[in-house]
Amino acid sequence: MSEFIKELRKVVGKANVLTDADMRASYEDDWLHQWRGETPCVVRPSSVAEVAAVLRVAAAAGVPVVPQGGNTGLVGGGVPRAGAVLLSMQRLTTLGPVDTMSQQVTAGAGVTIEALQQHARAAGLDFAVDWGARASATVGGAVATNAGGSRVVRFGTMRAQVMGLQAVLADGSIIDQLTGLPKETTGLHLPSLLVGSEGTLAVVTAARLRLVPWYRHTAAALVACSSLSDAALLLPKLRQLSNLDAVELIMPEAMTLTCDFLGIKPPIDPHEAGAFVLVDCAAHADPGEELAALLAQRHGVIAVGGQRETLYRIRDHITIAIAALGAPLKLDVAVPVENLGRLERQIQAALPAKARVVLFGHLAEGNLHVNILDAGDESASVREHILQATIELGGTISAEHGIGVAKVDWLERQKGPAAYGAMRAIKKALDPKNQLNPGVLLASAPRRRRAAPG
Numbered sequence: 001m002s003e004f005i006k007e008l009r010k011v012v013g014k015a016n017v018l019t020d021a022d023m024r025a026s027y028e029d030d031w032l033h034q035w036r037g038e039t040p041c042v043v044r045p046s047s048v049a050e051v052a053a054v055l056r057v058a059a060a061a062g063v064p065v066v067p068q069g070g071n072t073g074l075v076g077g078g079v080p081r082a083g084a085v086l087l088s089m090q091r092l093t094t095l096g097p098v099d100t101m102s103q104q105v106t107a108g109a110g111v112t113i114e115a116l117q118q119h120a121r122a123a124g125l126d127f128a129v130d131w132g133a134r135a136s137a138t139v140g141g142a143v144a145t146n147a148g149g150s151r152v153v154r155f156g157t158m159r160a161q162v163m164g165l166q167a168v169l170a171d172g173s174i175i176d177q178l179t180g181l182p183k184e185t186t187g188l189h190l191p192s193l194l195v196g197s198e199g200t201l202a203v204v205t206a207a208r209l210r211l212v213p214w215y216r217h218t219a220a221a222l223v224a225c226s227s228l229s230d231a232a233l234l235l236p237k238l239r240q241l242s243n244l245d246a247v248e249l250i251m252p253e254a255m256t257l258t259c260d261f262l263g264i265k266p267p268i269d270p271h272e273a274g275a276f277v278l279v280d281c282a283a284h285a286d287p288g289e290e291l292a293a294l295l296a297q298r299h300g301v302i303a304v305g306g307q308r309e310t311l312y313r314i315r316d317h318i319t320i321a322i323a324a325l326g327a328p329l330k331l332d333v334a335v336p337v338e339n340l341g342r343l344e345r346q347i348q349a350a351l352p353a354k355a356r357v358v359l360f361g362h363l364a365e366g367n368l369h370v371n372i373l374d375a376g377d378e379s380a381s382v383r384e385h386i387l388q389a390t391i392e393l394g395g396t397i398s399a400e401h402g403i404g405v406a407k408v409d410w411l412e413r414q415k416g417p418a419a420y421g422a423m424r425a426i427k428k429a430l431d432p433k434n435q436l437n438p439g440v441l442l443a444s445a446p447r448r449r450r451a452a453p454g
Helices: 002-012 021-028 048-061 114-123 139-145 188-196 228-238 250-262 289-294 307-316 318-323 337-350 378-391 406-413 415-432
Strands: 066-070 084-086 104-108 163-169 176-179 203-210 217-225 243-248 276-282 329-334 356-362 367-373
Touching: 002 048, 021 084, 048 066, 048 084, 048 163, 066 139, 066 203, 104 114, 104 139, 114 139, 139 203, 163 188, 176 188, 176 367, 217 228, 217 289, 217 307, 228 276, 228 337, 243 307, 250 276, 250 307, 250 318, 250 356, 276 289, 276 307, 276 337, 307 318, 318 356, 318 367, 329 378, 337 356, 337 367, 337 378, 367 378, 378 406, 406 415
Parallel strands: 066 084
Antiparallel strands: 104 203, 163 176, 163 203, 217 276, 243 276, 243 356, 329 367, 356 367
8 A cells, every 4th residue: 555655646746645544534524424434545636637647546556446526425425435545626626717608617626616606607607506515515526416406496407517527437548528519419428427427437527517697686585385285386386487596495393493503583483384485586687576476475475585695594504403413314305296295294104203304405306305313223214214205206215415325225226127237337337347436326345334323
């Protein structure tokens, strides 16, 4: 290993190969302290050439590599394991000039979502994908997991924003497809294949990304609904809005917990609702009048316009507020919207007597973030019940967080043997020695998790 580390230092410099335990620590533990591992070293390249050289050195030595972006993942996909080298992408922060003709920009894998948004806005445009961890989450990680967030109802997931990619294969060869042509039909589209592959097929080093108009005028409303099923019934009406930008779901437990954490009064008494819908509109002119008119006959509506910042502060802090109470059993699932009420009942039926569930998510996509505290020794059976119910309701075991190491045992059940076999075949073709992120997405290596939450 000492000779291997010497070779890595030749590539990226001694200062960018971290071997000291204290310096490695933040890379070995995820941001919610649910997944952890150990690596002999953290390597921090600053260019695609250095990434390629690192992968060649690792391949020659037979050492696996785990790529990591902002380390904001929730399923353990960027945490090192089985003696793998941790490849941090945070120094790949190049941002190209905004191409206003094509409404595109090229961003390095280590660029944060917030930095990308600010860069686009300086040119009068915007980047569409957005979520609470924007200040830390990176472009490379968002591509690897096909991240979603709050604006999927209007602009789609990360896959819809990717016009081209630069990536490095396990053997160190470089794929460079950053032209961003909107019409291009020359064979297989490799960028589409790599989006959502969680670093198992190649290491993404840069992306050519679609930009959208920057809407400077916004209006939001918080709507109290009698139940989750009632909230789902509101969705067709909301889709009539010409400038609908987000439709977020906050269940009363999540509202109470987060407002307590922030030390603020809930905008609406959580006891007066069975579910809250946060509706957000954005346009080039004030969309508040249209939003207010649409909701005029609806009881329990507040803050059309005025309290948007507070509402989003609550929404962005839900995960952090939950984590402050301990490590929950955390699931990210989605079902057809009409089945959300059925899924909620299945979740409640699965709960142990002393457990506490906190639900929130993205209503328009039927996406629930399930957080169960104090499940204790029953965590495994609760997970089994909820994920199986999700599949039976026509849903997905991962809506936007990815599979990571948390759900590898479920992927074949979700996709079926033919699709799963095809995925394994693609992995073997592009990474025959299983060098890249082994154990993620497709089970292939032992993994270690902290003691079950509770």
